[in-house]
Amino acid sequence: xxxxxxxxxxxxxxxDSSVINCTYxxxxxxxxxxxxxxxxxxxxxxxxxxSNMDMKQDxxxxxxxxxxxxxxxxxxxxxxxxxxxxxxxxxxxxxQAGTALIFGKGTTLSVSS
Amino acid sequence: NAxxxxxxxxxxxxxxxxxxxxCSPMKGHSHVYxxxxxxxxxxxxxxxxxKENIIDESGMPKERFSAEFPxxxxxxxxxxxxxxxxxxxxxxxxxxxGGETQYFGPGTRLLVL
Numbered sequence: 001x002x003x004x005x006x007x008x009x010x011x012x013x014x015x016d017s018s019v020i021n022c023t024y025x026x027x028x029x030x031x032x033x034x035x036x037x038x039x040x041x042x043x044x045x046x047x048x049x050x051s052n053m054d055m056k057q058d059x060x061x062x063x064x065x066x067x068x069x070x071x072x073x074x075x076x077x078x079x080x081x082x083x084x085x086x087x088x089x090x091x092x093x094x095x096q097a098g099t100a101l102i103f104g105k106g107t108t109l110s111v112s113s
Numbered sequence: 114n115a116x117x118x119x120x121x122x123x124x125x126x127x128x129x130x131x132x133x134x135x136c137s138p139m140k141g142h143s144h145v146y147x148x149x150x151x152x153x154x155x156x157x158x159x160x161x162x163x164k165e166n167i168i169d170e171s172g173m174p175k176e177r178f179s180a181e182f183p184x185x186x187x188x189x190x191x192x193x194x195x196x197x198x199x200x201x202x203x204x205x206x207x208x209x210x211g212g213e214t215q216y217f218g219p220g221t222r223l224l225v226l
Contacts, residue, residue, distance in 0.1 A: 004155075031213050042117075042204060043156070043217040050213075088155060092213070100146065100169065101206075101215060103155035 004104035006089055011110045018076040020107045022089030025070060029091040032065060033101065034074045037086045046074070046087075076109075084111045115140065117207050117218035118187075125224045132192040132199070134221045138207030145188040146215060147180060150202040162188060195225045 003025045012018045024032070030051050035043040049056045049063045049072075056063045062075040076083055086106040092099045118137040126132050138145050144163055148156040161169040162182040173180070177195075182188040192199055202222045206215035 033214075035217070040222075042119075042219040043206075045214060045216060048214060090156075099213075100158035100161060100172065101148075101156070102158070103148075105153075105155040 004089055004091055004102055006087075006104035006107045008105065009108050009110070011112065012079050014079060014081055014111055014113045016079055018074075018079045018083070018109055018111075020074045020076075020087050020089075020109065022072040022074075022104055023070055024072065024089070024091045024102075026091060026093045026102075027067075027070065029093050030099075031092045032063075032072050033088075033090040033092070034061075034063065035088040035090060035103075037088065037106070039085075043088065079109075079111050081111045081113055084109055117142075117205055117216055119203075119205050119218035119221050121221060122219060123222050123224070125226065126195050127226050128196055129194050132195050132223055132225075134190040134192075134203050134205075134223070135187040136190070136205030136207075136218060137187040138205075139216055142207035142209055142212075142216075144208045144210060144212070145182050146206040146208070147188075147190050148204045148206065150204060150220075152201070156204060159190075192223075195223075197225050199223060200225045 006022045033048040034046045060077045064073045088106045089104045090101040147159040150156045158172040160180045177193045179191045202220045204220045206217045208215045
């Protein structure tokens with residue numbers, strides 16, 4: 001079945017790098033996404049990667065994809081207190097009708113100064 | 114360029130009442146998705162709609178829940194005879210036809226007393 005798993009918590013100091021990990025089970029995933037959710041807010045799309053890529057960099061964000069191990073990671077360089085939020089990994093698996101996203105439970109990132 | 118809009122942002126209902134949640138997609142987007150987020154959980158797909166069509170409702174509870182996306186106006190998620198277990202955040206997302214990214218609204222937080 002389809003499942004996306006993430007560690008629940010990560011705590012880092014300001015200025016350090018954060019690495020948030022995610023594993024997924026569906027090998028037919030086409031795109032993998034990282035969303036950020038601040039308290040009481042909606043989901044903000046941070047970045048996404050196509051399944052035939054192994055790396056994507058966007059300013060302070062680096063996404064690594066290991067398709068063989070079905071492992072996705074998000075690295076945030078020079079983490080700031082404003083990065084404190086819940087980070088969701090999601091996959092899209094085209095089914096007969098659409099492209100519903102399947103989400104992990106989210107990793108709460110806490111950044112201390 | 115307005116993003117996805119949802120209203121109301123907060124909704125309180127007593128058991129047995131009806132809840133109506135509205136979603137206006139981003140300009141140029143004709144695909145709408147509804148997701149539900151229970152406390153401490155990730156988002157779960159409910160339904161995928163295009164104008165005047167339900168494409169995939171595999172995540173919708175079989176009873177009391179319905180969704181529509183009329184030719185004119187917002188998409189509506191309707192919950193009849195609400196129960197306490199319906200308390201959750203309901204998020205709408207939209208995408209372009211064939212688009213690989215979904216953009217989320219701020220959500221409607223439903224509380225059933």
